[in-house]
Amino acid sequence: MTSTTTINTLVDQLKANPLNWALLAVFLYVLRSYISAPANAAPEPRHPETIVFKDYTPIELQPYTGKQDNGMGRILMAVNGNVYDVSRGRNFYGPDGPYGNFGGRDASRGLAKGSFDLDMLTDVDKPIDKLEDLARDEWEALREWEAHFAGKYLLVGKLVENI
Numbered sequence: 001m002t003s004t005t006t007i008n009t010l011v012d013q014l015k016a017n018p019l020n021w022a023l024l025a026v027f028l029y030v031l032r033s034y035i036s037a038p039a040n041a042a043p044e045p046r047h048p049e050t051i052v053f054k055d056y057t058p059i060e061l062q063p064y065t066g067k068q069d070n071g072m073g074r075i076l077m078a079v080n081g082n083v084y085d086v087s088r089g090r091n092f093y094g095p096d097g098p099y100g101n102f103g104g105r106d107a108s109r110g111l112a113k114g115s116f117d118l119d120m121l122t123d124v125d126k127p128i129d130k131l132e133d134l135a136r137d138e139w140e141a142l143r144e145w146e147a148h149f150a151g152k153y154l155l156v157g158k159l160v161e162n163i
């Protein structure tokens with residue numbers, strides 16, 4: 001069958017039954033969507049945000065309070081020498097959260113003593129709190145919090161002294 005014969009047959013079919021016009025319209029519509037689909041369906045591939053395990057000094061940690069400044073909205077927090085990304089606990093540690101004081105800081109003393117008061121925090125330009133005065137039950141509390149953070153949040157680094 002030549003292509004002319006095929007076209008003639010198609011035209012005859014269209015003349016014979018008006019329903020065929022509707023079928024042709026549906027066919028053309030599906031064909032058009034199929035041809036234009038790849039452009040819509042394939043968004044630009046984007047690399048997921050890379051999180052690198054690294055050392056943070058208290059000064060470097062400080063911007064990560066959840067505000068849209070140097071920390072770019074992320075919230076990091078140190079617990080007994082480990083740094084966790086607690087961004088998904090924004091309701092707790094974000095700028096308006098009840099434990100917002102801990103965001104971007106070493107929270108160890110506050111967690112050990114069960115207090116989120118500002119005087120639990122060590123100034124960021126001072127040496128890291130060695131926690132030498134903690135009582136046995138306070139160490140126990142801190143270790144329990146450590147287990148909580150390790151189970152819930154991503155460990156992203158270590159807290160090291162300012163250079």
Ligand code: HEM
Pocket residue numbers: 086089092099110111112113114115116152
């Ligand atoms: C006034 C007394 C307090 C109340 C009513 C309270 C209430 C709560 C509640 C409801 C949660 C969520 C528990 C969950 O969903 O797993 C929580 C979590 C937490 N609380 Fe408190 N809290 C109090 C005192 C404190 C204090 C003094 C500290 C200071 C260390 C503290 C630190 C935390 C931390 C670190 C979490 C875990 C948040 C997380 O999973 O990231 N809380 N608290």
